[in-house]
Amino acid sequence: MCAQSLAGEVKLPATTPAGTTGQILPGIRTTAYTHSEGDHIKYGARTAAGTSLKYGQLRSAAADWSVYPVGTVFQIEGDNALYIVDDYGSALVGTRTIDLYKPSATSMRSWGVRKVSIRILKWGSYAKSLAILKPRQSKASHVREMVSRLVSRPA
Template sequence: MTFRLASAAALVALLFSSCASDSDLKVLSKSSASRYSSGTYTTGGASAQTGHYTTAQPSAAVVQSVAGHSKDKHGMPFYKASERTRLVRTTAYTCSEDDHIEYGSMNAAGTPLRYTNRVRSAAADWAVYPLGTVFRIKGMNQLFIVDDYGSALTGTSTVDIYTPSKAHMGAWGRRNVELTVVQWGSYARSAEVLSKRTHFPHCAQMYAAINRMTSGQSASTASR
């Protein structure tokens, strides 16, 4: 585990990338992603043009483990931090979508979105997956790092995977994957960023959720 964490820390500092050009494609919002069917669990090479993504089917044990967990509005489970391997609903986005285009190739942390053969960006509710969380998806070689968020993700356990074009976004579609947290990010850093953006409802919601969570942890520690 020490080796894996050290590797993750080294990899998240690698290579940045910006959006690919696909101006011939219609601009889609995140809400339009539902028109795509769930991603197929396939094997084989990746296509640079269409963004073929290979993910492995979640194990039966992970699927069965969701029983007894509280669920979000999509019926997907919330987990304890100690449960690092989990069944997660994923969607995809790109920086040329109409609800992201004003931010260009920058993420919510103020750094370039990442899409390399080793490290890729992802968005999530920072009260669920705090800024800097590193994870793997079963069947893929890359590490993913949570450095972005989205209003549609707030209050859910969904993870939005960054892709470099709308063609790639469509190829990912919406799929349930087996996700393993390699290293947790920082709630303190998440709160610091969000505290300056509470005029946005989704940021205020995440900020309040993080404060409730950290206050509860502090109270629990003090009572011991």
């Protein structure tokens, strides 16, 4: 399946409040995580969006949902895989860092920390991000911070 048809699963206009579809964002800090890390073990192979972690042509990524809303689909320049923001992490809130899911600790460590350029294929939904996060805001300060940032976004 080609990148555009996979990205096409998310129907959005060319321009959204988040930005323009197709735009390239240079110098994005990326890290990696895996389901067997200590802070992810209790969630197993599930994402914050309630789906299974993905690693294939379409791969899971975690980010601050007030920066990259849930459902955002992007491609790292030079990489054929597509990534979908379907997870978040406490260390990501307030940053533009994207945490890429890797299926093993070895591949996670191999990725390390890299600055990459990403092409946004489809922006996700701030409204959906808020709907998922709001019921969870009493449980964690990083969730409250994302909710606060989402609520204060211009319409």
